Amino acid sequence: MARRWTSQDVAALAGVSVATVSYVMNGRMIDRIPAPTREKVLSAARQLDYSPNRAAQSLRRQKTEQICLVVDSIGVPVIDQLARDLHAAADDIGYGLITIVVGSDERGEKATRLLHQRIADGAVIAPSNVFRFREESLGDLARGGLPLVVMNNTVRPAGFDVVRAPEREACGEAMDHLLSSGRRRVAFLGHHEEVTNPTTRAESARMGAYLWALARHGIDADESLIVEGADERVAGYRAATELLQRPDRPEAIFAASARSAISAIWAARDAGLAIPDDVAVVGCGNLPETEITRPRLSTVGPPTTEDFTEVSRLLFDRLLAKERLPEREITNPWAFVPRGST
Amino acid sequence: MARRWTSQDVAALAGVSVATVSYVMNGRMIDRIPAPTREKVLSAARQLDYSPNRAAQSLRRQKTEQICLVVDSIGVPVIDQLARDLHAAADDIGYGLITIVVGSDERGEKATRLLHQRIADGAVIAPSNVFRFREESLGDLARGGLPLVVMNNTVRPAGFDVVRAPEREACGEAMDHLLSSGRRRVAFLGHHEEVTNPTTRAESARMGAYLWALARHGIDADESLIVEGADERVAGYRAATELLQRPDRPEAIFAASARSAISAIWAARDAGLAIPDDVAVVGCGNLPETEITRPRLSTVGPPTTEDFTEVSRLLFDRLLAKERLPEREITNPWAFVPRGST
DNA sequence: CTGTTAGCGCATTCAT
DNA sequence: ATGAATGCGCTAACAG
Numbered sequence: 001m002a003r004r005w006t007s008q009d010v011a012a013l014a015g016v017s018v019a020t021v022s023y024v025m026n027g028r029m030i031d032r033i034p035a036p037t038r039e040k041v042l043s044a045a046r047q048l049d050y051s052p053n054r055a056a057q058s059l060r061r062q063k064t065e066q067i068c069l070v071v072d073s074i075g076v077p078v079i080d081q082l083a084r085d086l087h088a089a090a091d092d093i094g095y096g097l098i099t100i101v102v103g104s105d106e107r108g109e110k111a112t113r114l115l116h117q118r119i120a121d122g123a124v125i126a127p128s129n130v131f132r133f134r135e136e137s138l139g140d141l142a143r144g145g146l147p148l149v150v151m152n153n154t155v156r157p158a159g160f161d162v163v164r165a166p167e168r169e170a171c172g173e174a175m176d177h178l179l180s181s182g183r184r185r186v187a188f189l190g191h192h193e194e195v196t197n198p199t200t201r202a203e204s205a206r207m208g209a210y211l212w213a214l215a216r217h218g219i220d221a222d223e224s225l226i227v228e229g230a231d232e233r234v235a236g237y238r239a240a241t242e243l244l245q246r247p248d249r250p251e252a253i254f255a256a257s258a259r260s261a262i263s264a265i266w267a268a269r270d271a272g273l274a275i276p277d278d279v280a281v282v283g284c285g286n287l288p289e290t291e292i293t294r295p296r297l298s299t300v301g302p303p304t305t306e307d308f309t310e311v312s313r314l315l316f317d318r319l320l321a322k323e324r325l326p327e328r329e330i331t332n333p334w335a336f337v338p339r340g341s342t
Numbered sequence: 343m344a345r346r347w348t349s350q351d352v353a354a355l356a357g358v359s360v361a362t363v364s365y366v367m368n369g370r371m372i373d374r375i376p377a378p379t380r381e382k383v384l385s386a387a388r389q390l391d392y393s394p395n396r397a398a399q400s401l402r403r404q405k406t407e408q409i410c411l412v413v414d415s416i417g418v419p420v421i422d423q424l425a426r427d428l429h430a431a432a433d434d435i436g437y438g439l440i441t442i443v444v445g446s447d448e449r450g451e452k453a454t455r456l457l458h459q460r461i462a463d464g465a466v467i468a469p470s471n472v473f474r475f476r477e478e479s480l481g482d483l484a485r486g487g488l489p490l491v492v493m494n495n496t497v498r499p500a501g502f503d504v505v506r507a508p509e510r511e512a513c514g515e516a517m518d519h520l521l522s523s524g525r526r527r528v529a530f531l532g533h534h535e536e537v538t539n540p541t542t543r544a545e546s547a548r549m550g551a552y553l554w555a556l557a558r559h560g561i562d563a564d565e566s567l568i569v570e571g572a573d574e575r576v577a578g579y580r581a582a583t584e585l586l587q588r589p590d591r592p593e594a595i596f597a598a599s600a601r602s603a604i605s606a607i608w609a610a611r612d613a614g615l616a617i618p619d620d621v622a623v624v625g626c627g628n629l630p631e632t633e634i635t636r637p638r639l640s641t642v643g644p645p646t647t648e649d650f651t652e653v654s655r656l657l658f659d660r661l662l663a664k665e666r667l668p669e670r671e672i673t674n675p676w677a678f679v680p681r682g683s684t
Numbered sequence: 685c686t687g688t689t690a691g692c693g694c695a696t697t698c699a700t
Numbered sequence: 701a702t703g704a705a706t707g708c709g710c711t712a713a714c715a716g
Contacts (some may be wrong), residue, residue: 004460004486006693017703022695032701049482054459055406056693058397059708074429075422083416087443096456098440101429114438117396118346140391144346237634263634269611270636292579292605294612348709359687364711374685398709401692688715693708700703 005048014044021045025052066096067315068120070111072128074101075232077259078285079126082308086124089312093320095121102128112137115146122147122319124311127165129191129200129231147318149311153205157327161314165332167205167284170300173336174282175213175254183251183280186214187225187243189236189264190256195228206256206284225250236260240267244279252280252342258287258299265293265341281341295340302333347390356386363387367394408438409657410462412453414470416443417574419601420627421468424650428466431654435662437463444470454479457488464489464661466653469507471533471542471573489660491653495547499669503656507674509547509626512642515678516624517555517596525593525622528556529567529585531578531606532598537570548598548626567592578602582609586621594622594684600629600641607635607683623683637682644675 007025011018016037023029024041044050058064067090071079087097098120100111112133115123123146125133135155142148142159151163178186188195194204201207214221230239236259243250244267253268255261261283268279275281275295283290286301310330318325349367353360358379365371366383386392400406409432413421429439440462442453454475457465465488467475477497484490484501493505520528530537536546543549556563572581578601585592586609595610597603603625610621617623617637625632628643652672660667 007695008693018694019696019704020702023702026695028695029701034701037701049458049486051455051458052695053401053693054456054461055397055400056708057459057695059395059401059692059710060694060696062708064397074425075417075419077417080417084443087416091449096440096442096461098438100438101426107433113393114396116391116393117399119396119438144391234630234634266608266634266636288576292576292608294608349711350709360710361688361712362686365686368711370712371685376685379686394711395709398692399711401694401708402710402712404692686716688713690711690713692710695706695708697706698704700701 004053005050007050007052009048010041010044010050013048014040016041063121064118065094066098066120067319068115068123069097069099069126070102070115070123071099071126072102076257077287078306081306082124082126082311085308086312086315089309089316093316105132108133112141115141116144118146122315123149124315125150125152127151129193129204132200132203145324147315149314149318151311154203157329159327161318161328161330163311163314163330163332165302165334167300167334168209170334170336171206171209171254171284172213174298174300174342175210176216177336177338177342178252178254178280178282179213179217179219181280184217184219185222185225185248185250186210186252186254187227187240187250188254188256189227189230189239189260191231192229194256195226204256210254230255230260231257233259233263236263237267240264241271244268244271244273250279252276253282255281255283258283258285258290258297258301261297261299261341262287262289262293265295265297269294276340276342282336286337290339293341298337298339298342300334300336303335303337306332346395347392349392349394351390352383352386352392355390356382358383364394405463406460407436408440408462409661410457410465411439411441411468412444412457412465413441413468414444418599419629420648423648424466424468424653427650428654428657431651431658435658447474450475454483457483458486460488464657465491466657467492467494469493471535471546474542474545487666489657491656491660493653496545499671501669503660503670503672505653505656505672505674507644507676509642509676510551512676512678513548513551513596513626514555516640516642516684517552518558519678519680519684520594520596520622520624521555521559521561523622526559526561527564527567527590527592528552528594528596529569529582529592530596530598531569531572531581531602533573534571536598537568546598552596572597572602573599575601575605578605579609582606583613586610586613586615592621594618594624597623597625600625600627600632600639600643603639603641603683604629604631604635607637607639611636618682618684624678628679632681635683640679640681640684642676642678645677645679648674 007018007021011021090097139158148160188210193200194207227239230236253264264281283299290297349360349363353363432439481500490502530552535542536549569581572578595606606623625641632639
């Protein structure tokens with residue numbers, strides 16, 4: 001690894017002190033440093049292809065000018081949107097965005113550790129079906145002075161802000177809609193952890209709402225209609241196809257993601273079934289694609305495509321605040337949005 | 343922002359020196375430090391909720407233990423796969439992955455600057471339709487000692503590794519296939535920059551292959567069949583729908599992405615058209631979804647879903663090498679893969 | 685076995 | 701207007 005030039009080198013080349021180099025590079029003392037000196041420094045810097053070392057800057061300035069997004073997997077559309085919005089907000093104030101992907105619980109530990117190590121000046125924890133940060137860890141982080149926004153329906157604010165979405169209620173509405181029409185066999189296309197892991201199953205809003213609605217309507221849950229790991233397009237298609245081939249095929253499909261719901265629509269159409277007459281389909285979350293399926297997909301989720309500028313604001317308010325801010329809690333509007341597929 | 347505890351504090355609390363704290367925290371001198379001392383340190387660290395400051399570590403160790411992925415937008419499936427593979431590889435050796443999104447050219451400058459500042463120990467530049475890193479910048483970066491892998495078909499290796507995909511040839515094959523069957527009206531669903539910007543249009547392998555094939559077969563390009571900004575699902579669907587409603591509708595659609603090709607299939611089916619008899623469809627890139635469309639989507643791309651472990655290896659070989667490595671160049675196999683839609 | 689110490693590269697205060 | 705000196709928090713050589 002070639003030794004990179006440092007401010008020392010630039011100073012030497014320009015015939016000034018490192019202090020002057022620092023001033024010039026940061027545009028400080030702008031009107032006290034004469035243009036010729038300034039030029040000498042700039043030219044030396046250019047000549048050496050110098051840029052200040054980030055780690056040294058962070059150490060000295062006591063901030064990284066990075067924010068961190070913690071997600072549980074890559075390629076989920078709604079998380080992409082979150083990343084985009086955060087990125088844009090960060091960019092506006094010259095901050096960068098770094099993403100940590102937490103595919104498993106042990107990786108959750110790792111993410112906590114990195115946050116602890118002040119790898120970023122603030123963080124957003126995205127909703128997840130996989131990992132459960134211990135509330136205690138989050139509290140520790142916040143108490144340590146890390147601006148933190150947690151998107152989660154159950155965690156209690158403890159020095160950090162919380163963003164909620166009333167998923168359970170909204171899903172319940174959708175299920176009621178499905179069941180009130182007399183349909184009794186409703187399949188569930190869920191995420192892996194949501195369905196398989198007993199703890200997370202109990203905590204899952206979508207799965208919970210599904211089971212609870214069934215119970216409310218006096219229907220015994222049929223485990224053979226509950227599919228795990230069917231949250232993305234291919235698995236969703238395969239699961240739906242299989243379900244719809246059965247002689248006792250379901251009259252409705254409730255999918256825990258919009259992607260698998262869209263796949264379910266294809267599967268139904270490919271099977272020659274009419275939607276919603278032969279089989280109704282509902283998904284969770286609002287993707288733009290919802291508007292281009294035939295029929296248009298009914299969803300439970302926000303009324304329009306999700307937008308996370310509010311979440312960004314929570315974080316950056318905290319980040320830029322001088323003193324510690326009170327905890328805030330915001331709720332994203334979720335509701336059952338009937339379109340054509342129910 | 344609460345002052346975080348430092349190794350000094352831990353040392354004081356444990357009644358040892360900072361060196362010992364460092365040794366214990368890093369598991370060094372593991373067999374020279376007696377268990378009781380070790381315990382004291384660990385307990386003090388736990389008590390103060392201490393973790394070593396990352397910036398200080400990086401500065402001292404002269405490495406960040408992060409790698410950086412530079413992409414031009416979020417939410418492109420193939421890039422997600424790349425991110426996943428890199429992430430996994432990084433994880434294996436205790437490295438983190440940070441992603442920089444370069445939505446525009448000025449942001450490209452910023453990315454270069456960050457890389458220069460040694461925000462990471464190595465970087466992968468993903469293929470892009472948007473930004474053009476100046477070869478010179480990349481060379482500078484590499485000359486500065488940054489392990490770098492660039493995924494690009496035109497750039498020359500200059501201290502970094504290059505990953506290519508023979509897109510132009512493969513696309514040409516697909517176009518030949520389409521045109522040889524007697525079809526003359528072939529639409530193109532392209533990315534924004536690919537179609538609109540004269541420079542990038544000229545450089546685009548997919549657009550280029552399309553135009554070139556047309557010329558080869560003695561067909562005048564019809565600009566009204568060329569759609570820009572139709573690289574994602576919704577735009578692709580809308581564009582295809584519009585195209586297929588025309589009285590002189592195209593006999594084939596060549597899409598520069600797999601997602602828009604899949605949308606084109608839906609659009610055709612929704613319009614009651616038979617594929618490939620009424621309209622043939624080809625996309626670029628290999629998504630798993632390709633297997634679940636009806637008919638299955640013919641693509642130009644790698645034979646199986648893309649896998650970037652080779653790319654990861656290039657980077658990590660460089661990263662872990664003691665001395666500077668020779669430049670390597672690998673070529674991902676791209677070809678026309680006819681399935682059902684042509 | 686453990687403590688002392690010298691930087692890593694930079695920003696900043698205080699002199700001049 | 702600019703330079704010298706200090707220290708951010710940590711690691712690693714070197715002492716002892």
